[in-house]
Amino acid sequence: MTxxxxxxxxxxxxxxxxxxxxxxxxxxxxxVDKAAEKAREEVTADRNLDYDARYTYWQERYGLNGSKxxxxxxxxxxxxxxxGSFHGLLQGNLGTSTKYAKPVAEVLAEPMKNTVLLNLxxxxxxxxxxxxLGIFCAVRRGSRRDTAVQVGTIVGYSLPMFIIAIVxxxxxxxxxxxxxxxxxxxxxxxxxxxMRQFFDxxxxxxxxxxVMTFCSLGGMTRYVxxxxxxxxxxDCIRTARAKGLHERRVIYSHAWRNALIPIVTLVIGWxxxxxxxxxxxxxxxALNGIGKVYFDALSGSDNEVVLALQMFYILISLAxxxxxxxxxxxxxxxxxxxx
Numbered sequence: 001m002t003x004x005x006x007x008x009x010x011x012x013x014x015x016x017x018x019x020x021x022x023x024x025x026x027x028x029x030x031x032v033d034k035a036a037e038k039a040r041e042e043v044t045a046d047r048n049l050d051y052d053a054r055y056t057y058w059q060e061r062y063g064l065n066g067s068k069x070x071x072x073x074x075x076x077x078x079x080x081x082x083x084g085s086f087h088g089l090l091q092g093n094l095g096t097s098t099k100y101a102k103p104v105a106e107v108l109a110e111p112m113k114n115t116v117l118l119n120l121x122x123x124x125x126x127x128x129x130x131x132x133l134g135i136f137c138a139v140r141r142g143s144r145r146d147t148a149v150q151v152g153t154i155v156g157y158s159l160p161m162f163i164i165a166i167v168x169x170x171x172x173x174x175x176x177x178x179x180x181x182x183x184x185x186x187x188x189x190x191x192x193x194x195m196r197q198f199f200d201x202x203x204x205x206x207x208x209x210x211v212m213t214f215c216s217l218g219g220m221t222r223y224v225x226x227x228x229x230x231x232x233x234x235d236c237i238r239t240a241r242a243k244g245l246h247e248r249r250v251i252y253s254h255a256w257r258n259a260l261i262p263i264v265t266l267v268i269g270w271x272x273x274x275x276x277x278x279x280x281x282x283x284x285x286a287l288n289g290i291g292k293v294y295f296d297a298l299s300g301s302d303n304e305v306v307l308a309l310q311m312f313y314i315l316i317s318l319a320x321x322x323x324x325x326x327x328x329x330x331x332x333x334x335x336x337x338x339x
Contacts, residue, residue, distance in 0.1 A: 023310050024307065025072070035055055035058035039051055039057075065082065092105075095304030108305070111289050118281075130221045135251065137149050139228075185197065185201055207285065208284075223262075227259040236258075237258075279294065279295055
């Protein structure tokens, strides 16, 4: 196992550098020059300044001088700036946002907390509903209740998320008035007590959470049901029943263990997805999350924010593949990841 993990980590490092190079080069093809924009702003404010001198200064300040490969190494933190310093990704420097004029790490800190909170709650709720529901439908396959659940999941799976969000806003916010339409908190809540602010934020996040959970039920319920149905048809399950084992033990001790193999991929992928943001939901409900920040950065050509998020997503995906392979070894003894 240890040898396998070290080998996979080596692969992750290699793939990370290859993808970082490709992504950096792609985004540097865009017609965006921060040094030119900054120099133009200064010259417009003070006509006595020399544009070329200021342009050279900001190129060196932002590390935009030299060849594209040098700029890539400088961005990673493997090549020095004009002053001889190293401050790139490997040193924890994600760059400076052109839109917010502050470090990217500060721009992403608060949205990341909101996104993780929202997606973690939605994932836990969805798993808590879909896994028991999927097992129930697989055990009672072909019954009326199974048919009703399958029809409901198909409808929920087929409808786009923005349609469901609009319907839920109309029902729960406009008609019933249970939840706010959008935003993270009530206007003027800064003067409230911390406890009241906390519950106010929960009330604002409730409707987006309901929408995300509802949209996740269809696909995952069908996935769990299909995996569990396949496990229940195995010869070892028929043997266990023939030996007189209690049905509950057959289902949850034998069949569920075999059904976990494909479900592990889905579950781990969902948990890692809590960092990715919910682009559609965060924009519909005006939530300050990673998805909305990512969309605004793409729209405003804020490449430093976009690059930082892209590399974060790549790292999460690579680490997720390693976790899935390791989890296979624990779930199914037949899988030997150390070979």
